[in-house]
Amino acid sequence: MRVEHDLLGERVLPEDVRFGIQTLRATENFRISGVSLAQFSDFIVGLAHVKKAAALANHELGLLAADKARAIATACDEIAAGRMHDEFVVDMVQGGAGTSTNMNANEVIANRALELMGHGRGDYQWLHPNDDVNRSQSTNDAYPTAVKIGVYLSMQRTLSAMGELKAALADRAAAFADVIKMGRTQLQDAVPMTLGQEFAAYAVMVGESVQHLRRAGDDLLAVGMGATAVGTGINTVPGYAERVVQKLAEVSRLPVRRAEDLVEATQDSGHFVQLSATLKRAAVQISKICNDLRLLSSGPRAGLGEIRLPAVQPGSSIMPGKVNPVIPEVVNQVCFQIIGYDLTVTLAADAGQLELNMAEPIIAFDLLHGLKLLRNACSTLTHRCVLGIEADRERCRGFVEGSVALATALIPVLGYDRSVAVAAEAQRDGTAVRDIVVRNGWLAREDLDRLLRPESMTAPGPAADPGRARVGTRTRVPEPRPTEDR
Structure with missing residues (x-):
């Protein structure tokens, strides 16, 4: 065991953990969602990139000794490579505008850096979570910057899954190019079309969502590092904001740029709202596609039955032979959740007051979780459903005739x-x-x-x-x- 102290007194921590006293208090205070930072690796990588960039900038400006900067950078590299993520134990949903998350990162990085320097965990006289790891920073600029990078990284994997879904729909469009069927408007017979045209439209819808998400994601790369508490840059030296953003671009290998106005960047959550709305649009479009798949495959005898979805599991505990469209159904539910998350993000952004938005943790949770849900849903829809869809050509043509x-x-x-x-x-x-x-x-x-x-x-x-x-x-x-x- 080891003893650490903070503003409120002393606490005993197990010697085998790298987080410290402020993280311990946060785990006791915020037993809310049961979802810890550890479940969002991209966010943890974002935190590591922010802390490494700050250490490098502080060293170049003569504010941090070389051995400390080196140890902090090495610890951050290890975290970015996937190590020690289980040490990020704070609940994603928390009060304090992200301070607990920031301190969780500061403490884990500090204690790993102490190990690398040959000292024991908690020996903060040699390297301190606040004085060294958090130097020239505030939660108010470090946390939202890490959120932006984490969301951006997570979004790239979601876009990849959506790209696979688009390709699968285009594949089915080509396969069904000669399948004549009845087009329907308001669920009534309209005019003939091909099943290929129907699926090609779905591919275009997903492709549009990818393009819009990519554009919204680019706005996240304007970061407020150097703003510290309210955007004025207190406790930093001239040139730090520019230097740390430059280092962050090098460390993350992303084209991050300094926000136009650091006071605005500290209090405005508009970029998160824009991304959330765009994510909702993607969810609405993909849900619409799933609605159609369920309709087109309904029956198989007493419904439309124009397409056959892959049978992935029995559909009833009582009705023999019944197979349900379970993959489109689960994707529909994911999309409903994302649509609900957008309202939460909107209200949370609106809750910002004066120079800070205290509700950024719920914004981070909903965006990161929404992206993860959509990524998994698109992958499941692609590989467990769309690629295996077959057309009932005779039935389709019979409806037309x-x-x-x-x-x-x-x-x-x-x-x-x-x-x-x-x-x-x-x-x-x-x-x-x-x-x-x-x-x-x-x-x-x-x-x-x-x-x-x-x-x-x-x-x-x-x-x-x-x-x-x-x-x-x-x-x-x-x-x-x-x-x-x-």
């Missing part, structure tokens, strides 16, 4: 009123659209076959020659049904 919506293609030749009459009669009597047109003698059989060929309706093209229609033949237009005055 029997649809009253074929009458839409008659409008350029017969006009709207006659086409409505054909559709109404077909709907009322169950007669095929082709048979009604032929019976009335409005089009020659060869023109009708060409005009109502489903493949010709999936793209712009010339209509049949209107001169072949029998102009003047009476059109039986059904009487409109009376409607209530609402």
Whole structure:
């Protein structure tokens, strides 16, 4: 055991841990989510990058001895490489605007640096968590900068998973390019299209989300290092802000830049709001795709049944043979969570008062967790569902051939009123659209076959020659049904 002290007194810590007294107090105070910093490795890497950059800048400016800077930098490198993450034990949801997270990092880095210098853990006379690891910093600039870097790093992996999903949807689009099906608007028959066109649209939607997220992520690279407490740079020397940002760019290998105004950077959470809103947009689009997959695969006998999703597990404890669309279902739920997180981030950003936003920890948690959820959901959707989707070609074409919506293609030749009459009669009597047109003698059989060929309706093209229609033949237009005055 070892004894450490702080403003409030002394506490005993196990000798085998590298965190210190302030981290211990935080673990006792914030038993909130049960989710510790250790579960977000990108965030911990962001903290390590910030602390290393500060140590290097302080050394170059003559504020930190070479042996201390070297030990701190080495400890940070080890953390960035994945070591000691289990020492980051503070709950992600905490009061204090991130001070507990910052001190967790300061203490772990200090005690590892002491080991590297040949001293015992807690021997802070040789290297101190606040005086040395936290030199020229405040939680108010170090913490949000680490959050931005952690979110940015996490987002790159999420974008990769979304890129795989886009590619899988494009693959299915190519495979289904010749599958004729009925397009639907408001869940009603509309006009023919191909299943490939439907899936190509999904690929474009995901691709747009990737582009928008990438743009929103670039805004996170404007950081407020050097601002310290409220943005004025108290306890730093002239030139430190520029130097530490330069070092942070070198350490992280990211094009970070100094924020235009450090006072603004300390209090404004607008970049987080923008990213959250963009993440919500991606969730909405991906959820819409999953809704469609569930509809298109419904049945298989009594629903649409146009596509078959991979059967990944039995679907019922009582109904034999039932298989549910469990992968789209779980992705839907992930998307709902991300949509809810966006409201939390919005309210948390709005809670900022004067020179600081105290609610940044919940912003960090929701963004990092949302990115992780979306990353895992996209990967699962890609590999456990989309790549294995098959089309029921006969069923798709059967819906087209029997649809009253074929009458839409008659409008350029017969006009709207006659086409409505054909559709109404077909709907009322169950007669095929082709048979009604032929019976009335409005089009020659060869023109009708060409005009109502489903493949010709999936793209712009010339209509049949209107001169072949029998102009003047009476059109039986059904009487409109009376409607209530609402």
